[in-house]
Amino acid sequence: MWMKGPQVKEIPGPKGREIIEKHHKYMATTTNDPNEYFLVIERAEGNYWIDVDGNRVLDFSSGIGVLNAGLRNPRVIEAVKRQLDLVIHAAGTDYYNPYQVQLAERLAGIAPGDFEKKVFLSNSGTEANEAALKIAKWSTNRKLFIAFIGAFHGRTHGTMSLTASKPVHRSRMFPTMPGVEHIPYPNPYRNPWHIDGYENPDELINRVLEYLEDYLFHHYVPPEEVAGIIFEPIQGEGGYVVPPKNFFKELKKVADKYGILLIDDEVQMGMGRTGKMWAIENFGIAPDIITVAKALGGGVPIGATIFRADLDFGKEGVHGNTFGGNALACAAALAVIDELQNGLMENARKLEPLFRERLEEIKEKYELVGDVRGIGLAWGLEFVKDRKTKEYAAKERNEIVVEALKMGLATLGCGRSSLRLIPPLTIDEEEAKIGLDIVEKAIHRVSERHGYRVH
Ligand SMILES: Cc1ncc(COP(=O)(O)O)c(C=O)c1O
Structure with a gap:
């Protein structure tokens, strides 16, 4: 097993850029924004995405809330394979x-x-x-x-x-x-x-x-x-x-x-x-x-x-x-429930204080952060231009998503100027800290760029 943490050369790299271009030529416009979310996923290993150019990105998005049991949970894969040999539909x-x-x-x-x-x-x-x-x-x-x-x-x-x-x-x-x-x-x-x-x-x-x-x-x-x-x-x-x-x-x-x-x-x-x-x-x-x-x-x-x-x-x-x-989906779901009950929900509860404390610290330090809220491994930060008027800092939020991704962390925006941090429930303490460090660095960079106070 390699060292934990992301490894990034350039996102998107040449192969990634080509696929993004083709995507927008052939796929209906949905929510993809190449200026903000330019990760082109080839496969997953542990809690990381490997993109088509070989960059390794730590995941704090769970495939938009889907991969709570892990990006490639072995028991879910095993259950689907078993079901494939019986009946698909x-x-x-x-x-x-x-x-x-x-x-x-x-x-x-x-x-x-x-x-x-x-x-x-x-x-x-x-x-x-x-x-x-x-x-x-x-x-x-x-x-x-x-x-x-x-x-x-x-x-x-x-x-x-x-x-x-x-x-x-x-x-x-x-x-x-x-x-x-x-x-x-x-x-x-x-x-x-x-x-x-x-x-x-x-x-x-x-x-x-x-x-x-x-x-x-x-x-x-x-x-x-x-x-x-x-x-x-x-x-x-x-x-x-x-x-x-x-x-x-x-x-x-x-x-x-x-x-x-x-x-x-x-x-x-x-x-x-x-x-x-x-x-x-x-x-x-x-x-x-x-x-x-x-x-x-x-x-x-x-x-x-x-x-x-x-x-x-x-x-x-x-x-x-x-x-x-559908039989494959049912087999997968039964395995997911087993996995959640056999330790993953407990892991979310265990990591909650780490997220709460670190994000509260970040809020104290950066004027740009207006609010921090969450339970378990569902966390949101809301960015504001001014803590009194609570004017939405949407552009700044988008820049934070980009900075984090460039450093190898996949996050997602939500609301008008919020960021959600929803890692798979399979992450460990070390990965949680690595991800939160990147979140802070991204906020730091964007705060400095726009002249927001850093305490
Ligand atoms: C709370 C909630 N309900 C419903 C949906 C719609 O789910 P789907 O995209 O699977 O149709 C979503 C999707 O983001 C959601 O977050």
Whole structure:
């Protein structure tokens, strides 16, 4: 085994540049930005990407929240290989197979809530959320939904109407699904009432719920027609925002009052990311519906909607798909759950204090850092031009991502000026320190370049 840490000659090198150019010639424009994310991945070794030019880059992105169990987890690979020798696809919505049943039983067993659960299997987070919408509509015979500003729930016409993190997601796409209203997320750092939610969490919670009841329910949204409230337990794409500890308990009281279902989107924060299997376990409630995807399959596409058994369609043909419950994906997911339970979640909990302390130190030192927040191995830093006005430092954030990558660390932006640090849960203390050193160096360089104070 080579020495730990990145090894970079030039990113992108000549081969990388050629592929980036061809990519933009032949591939539809999605989110790739060659000026910011110029890593051209050939393979993975340990917690590192090896790019097409042989550069070795430490990963603090987990393939956008997918590779919690490691970039190439040997047990996941073994499980997929075993499954390849049995059957790849077993048409699980018409015929039957043991693999999807095993996974459904396992997911129902590990999801929070002391009640019977059932599972719908799909291929992505978006589809898991689409299924959640349909289960909520069908079971309640209600049509309306409440979501949060800053949320990301997907990009189909149904889920896009829930998503509210960037205008570009909806631009030229209207009409979206009608009947969705958004309310402010209880963001302790930045909220419409300028409340310091770290100092006064209860005040922030009260304002959000007051807004829901007094403004929406008492003016124009009949609560008895609301099927569900969908939320991320920690907002991901919206900026890695951790709400106050008691928020969801209080939200549940309001939801219960009106018979509204709580839909917990764990697509980015679930599967051990916070050191617990489900991020909502940090907040002490059991949602009626949970959606999960990304890290569930360890890199093999799969989504799951886990719900109270009594909400089931109970009638053939209301919902279904072709690939959901694919045998390879189920085998991978079962291995991922084993791996998370056999030490990886524990590792996330073990490394949490290291991240917290080091990032708090960085915040003390660099004026550019306005806020640091996170649980387990889900960390966000928000950059601001001025700590008083909290003006977004988006350009500076983008430059930090670039500087880090040039030094051999893959990170990702989120929100308007935040950086997310989400390493695979397989990293060790040494790699955590190497990565955090690079984060600090990148912030240092950008601070000096733009004249921000460094203490
Ligand atoms: C919280 C959340 N929900 C849903 C989605 C959509 O998942 P997918 O891209 O697999 O469709 C994402 C993707 O980033 C997400 O972060």
